[in-house]
Each structure stands twice: as structure tokens, then as C-alpha cells.
Amino acid sequence: MTENIEVVVIGGGYSGVMAANRLTQRDDVTVTLINPRPTFVERIRLHQLVGGSDDAVVEYREVLSGDVKLVIDTVTRIDAPERTIELKDGTTAGYDYLIYAVGSGSAAPSVPGAAEFAYPISSLEEAQRLRSVLQDVPESAPVTVVGGGPSGIETAAELAELGRNVTLLCGTRLGPYLHPNGRRSVAKGLAKLGVDVLDGPESRAMAVAPDNVQLAGGRKVPSAVTIWTVGFSAPDLASRSGLRTDDAGRLLTDETLTSVSDDRVFATGDASAPSGMPVRMSCQAALPSGSKVADTVLSRIAGEQPEDLTFGIAAMCVSLGRRDGVFQFAHKDDTAMWLRVSGRAGAKMKELACHSPIEQMEKEAQKPGSHSWLVKDGGRRERLQAKANESSPKAARAS
Structure with missing residues (x-):
């Protein structure tokens, strides 16, 4: 009789769900997904939750295979040498292979x-709390959004479309990732909604008070509600468990997404740092990364050598309320190109991009192993080689 193989996935976001679904290809593999919430969170819709146009949650039965055991709990420690995990409820569980998909x-x-x-x-929980706060504040009260990236742009636009008095503090420039063409489209859309966009060095937030935000230039912007969208970090579970991480707390792996600390531990999504050069934190990276880590585990089980990362990111899409948006196309190395779709067409493409992950996870749950990704070559080999050349002794002597 074939021995059963236990695979535990920590984290039920886009990457974790995709990995768990894909692992069900083998009948001798038991897959357990551990997540602190009983519902799947559509993180890319949290700005809509704040604005009230979506609740940003989906029942796990819609996206997770029935062959995956769902445990609602929080992992507090990983004991890699013993291949066990400790849960918040005080229990422990063993594993043969562990996938670290805790997100950011x-x-x-x-x-x-x-x-x-x-x-x-x-x-x-943060988005729900903010929505509750906004409901108790008059519509005319000034709202300040700190951060000119996608999250800040989308949140500012969502609230301005509802008639809110919104100021967006970019800190440096609006939409740093965007091509100048895409940036102009975003700026135009925000202007139509009445968002006051402040960019440049003097727009950097230096202090936050209950009723204002002080800027680097000395100006104080009135603010009844200040929304913070600057920066993401990975949970500290891996570092607390003695596994090697990068400076941001992401688990360090090789190009197959295998931990450099333990060959039975793997990482995917926002919490992974393959070769110390993580891909952009995004849903677009999470899904193929989840597929890839599952393939790596299945290869290990089969006694085969896993393949390296090959996927790339093709675009960034930004919503500007419910009727406008910008779909920014990108080169295979994830740098923005001049091509973009804006206006109502951009909004429709953004909505398709938000709905697509749910469809992809549903399909993988129904037919494990079927998921594939559009961009097969993200140019990682070339960038890794360039990084290696820069850090070589020869390069160091030349500098």
C-alpha cells in the first residue's frame, strides 16, 4: 500500500489556494490548507470594500478543491528539523512538505x-475598520490618502467618486511604476473625480496628527481621516522559526522556490524571495507562483529535479472608481511600456483582471494541473546573471 504524503500549505490567499488545488493531482497526497479566516479575501478589491461597492470576500467552497482540508487557525511556529508546526489553539501537526504562503x-x-x-x-480587518470610520465622518470632511502607488490611487479614486473631499499625497511621484503615458491617464482620471494630487519631495508625509498631515515642505494638510497605503512587509513567522529570510522577512529560496534552509520547506507569493530577488508583490505573480511551487513539490515527491521559475508579469491595472481605469502593459522584465488602455475600456479590463483570479482558482480546483500562465519568460535568468556579475570579485575589483 502506498504511504500517504502530508503536504501543509500555510496561507489561504491567491498563491496558497492555487498551490493547494494543484497538489490534489496525486491520490497519495493529503493537502491541508491552514488560514486564519474562514473566507477567501479578494485583496485586490479591498479599496472597493472601503468604498462600499464590494465586500471583497468569497466562500472557500467556490475556489478551493473539496479534496483540500481547510483548517481555520494560525500557525505560530515552524519546527523544520522535526517537520512539525504549532498552531494558535495549542495543537501541533506534522508534515512531509510545507508550503509557506503567508502573504504580506x-x-x-x-x-x-x-x-x-x-x-x-x-x-x-483593516479595510473593514476604515469603512466603519468613514461612515461616521461627514461626506464633506477632508480625507487624506498617503501613498501614490496603486493602492493609494485606487482608494483615493473610490472615495472621490462617492463625493468625498480627497487629497492624495504621492511622496515622490504619482504611480512610480507607470509609463509617463499611463501616468498622464491616471492623473487625468483623478482630476475628473476632484482628487487633489500632491507629488514631488515636498508632498512626503512627515507626521500625522488627528486632524492633519504635516508635509516635508512644512505645509499641513487638513485630514479628518488619514489612510496609509505606503509599504508592505511579510509576517515574521519564518524568521521566528529560524528559517533564513531577506531584510523584508520573506523566506529565501532558490529558483525552484525551495527554502535555502530546508529542502522540505517551500515558499510562494509575497512571502517568498527566490534567489534574493523577489518578483513584484501582485496577484499576477501569486497565481503562477502558486502553480510553480506545487509543481516543485510534486517533482520532489516523484524524485525528479524541479524546473526554475519562468513566468513574467505582463501588466499593471489601476481602477479609478467604477467607470474609469488604466490598464498599463509591460515588458517581460516587468517594466512599463508606452501601451495602455484607459477610460471605460480600462475600467472593464481592470474588472476582468479582478475576476480572472477567481475563475483560475475555480478551474484549478475542478481540474488540477490545468493552470498555465501567459508570460512564460520574465527574463529572470538574464537579471540573475547580471546580478551575479555585479557581485563577482572581478566586478568588485573593477569598481
Whole structure:
């Protein structure tokens, strides 16, 4: 009789669910997914939750294979030498292979007053809390969004479309990732909604008070509600468990997503740092990364050598309320190109991009092993080689 193989996935986000579904290809593999919440969070819709146009949650039965055991709990420690995990409820569980898919959360702000008076929105609970706060504040009250990246842009637009008085503080420039063409489209869309966009060095938040945000240039922006969208960080579970991580707390792996600390531990999604050169934190990376880590585990079980990462990211899409958006195309190395779709067409493409992950996870749950990704070559080999050349003794002597 074939011995049963226990695979535990920590984290039920996009990457963890995709990995768990894909692992069910083998009948001799038992897959357990451990997640602190009983529902799947559509993180890319949290700005819509804040604005009230979506609740940003989906029942796990819609996206997770019935062959995956779902455990609602939090992992507090990984004992890699013993191949066990400890749960918040005090129990322990063993594993043969462990997939680390804990995602990311809001980075602790270093700006004085931000922790006390600003509201982050990177988790379901944070977004729900902010929505509740906004419901108790008059529509005319000034709202300040700190951070000019996608999360800040989308949140500012969502609230402005509802008639809120919104100021967006970019800190440096609006949409740093975007091509200048895409940036102009975003700026135009925000202007139509009445968002006051402040960019450049003097727009950097230096302190947050209950009723204002002080900028680097000395100006104080009135703010009844300050929303913090700057920075993400990985949970500290891996580092607390003695596994090697990068400076941001992401688990260090090789190019097959195998931990450099233990060959029975693997990482995927926002919490992984393959070769110390992680891909952009995004849903677009999470799904193929989840597929890839499952393939690596299945290869290990079969006694085969796993393949290296090959996927790339093709675009970034930004919603500007419910009727406008920008779909920014990218080169295979994840740098923005001039091509973009904006306006109502951009909004429709953004909505398709938000709905697509649910469809992809549903399909993988029904037919494990079927998921594939559009961009097969993200140019990682070339970038890794360039990184190696830069750090070589010869390069060091030349410098």
C-alpha cells in the first residue's frame, strides 16, 4: 500500500489556494490548507470594500478543491528539523512538505503619529475598520490618502467618486511604476473625480496628527481621516522559526522556490524571495507562483529535479472608481511600456483582471494541473546573471 504524503500549505490567499488545488493531482497526497479566516479575501478589491461597492470576500467552497482540508487557525511556529508546526489553539501537526504562503501585510510606519492616527488597508480587518470610520465622518470632511502607488490611487479614486473631499499625497511621484503615458491617464482620471494630487519631495508625509498631515515642505494638510497605503512587509513567522529570510522577512529560496534552509520547506507569493530577488508583490505573480511551487513539490515527491521559475508579469491595472481605469502593459522584465488602455475600456479590463483570479482558482480546483500562465519568460535568468556579475570579485575589483 502506498504511504500517504502530508503536504501543509500555510496561507489561504491567491498563491496558497492555487498551490493547494494543484497538489490534489496525486491520490497519495493529503493537502491541508491552514488560514486564519474562514473566507477567501479578494485583496485586490479591498479599496472597493472601503468604498462600499464590494465586500471583497468569497466562500472557500467556490475556489478551493473539496479534496483540500481547510483548517481555520494560525500557525505560530515552524519546527523544520522535526517537520512539525504549532498552531494558535495549542495543537501541533506534522508534515512531509510545507508550503509557506503567508502573504504580506502593512509595513509598520516610521512617520510620527501614523501608527496612532492613520488607517492602513492591506488586510480585510483593516479595510473593514476604515469603512466603519468613514461612515461616521461627514461626506464633506477632508480625507487624506498617503501613498501614490496603486493602492493609494485606487482608494483615493473610490472615495472621490462617492463625493468625498480627497487629497492624495504621492511622496515622490504619482504611480512610480507607470509609463509617463499611463501616468498622464491616471492623473487625468483623478482630476475628473476632484482628487487633489500632491507629488514631488515636498508632498512626503512627515507626521500625522488627528486632524492633519504635516508635509516635508512644512505645509499641513487638513485630514479628518488619514489612510496609509505606503509599504508592505511579510509576517515574521519564518524568521521566528529560524528559517533564513531577506531584510523584508520573506523566506529565501532558490529558483525552484525551495527554502535555502530546508529542502522540505517551500515558499510562494509575497512571502517568498527566490534567489534574493523577489518578483513584484501582485496577484499576477501569486497565481503562477502558486502553480510553480506545487509543481516543485510534486517533482520532489516523484524524485525528479524541479524546473526554475519562468513566468513574467505582463501588466499593471489601476481602477479609478467604477467607470474609469488604466490598464498599463509591460515588458517581460516587468517594466512599463508606452501601451495602455484607459477610460471605460480600462475600467472593464481592470474588472476582468479582478475576476480572472477567481475563475483560475475555480478551474484549478475542478481540474488540477490545468493552470498555465501567459508570460512564460520574465527574463529572470538574464537579471540573475547580471546580478551575479555585479557581485563577482572581478566586478568588485573593477569598481
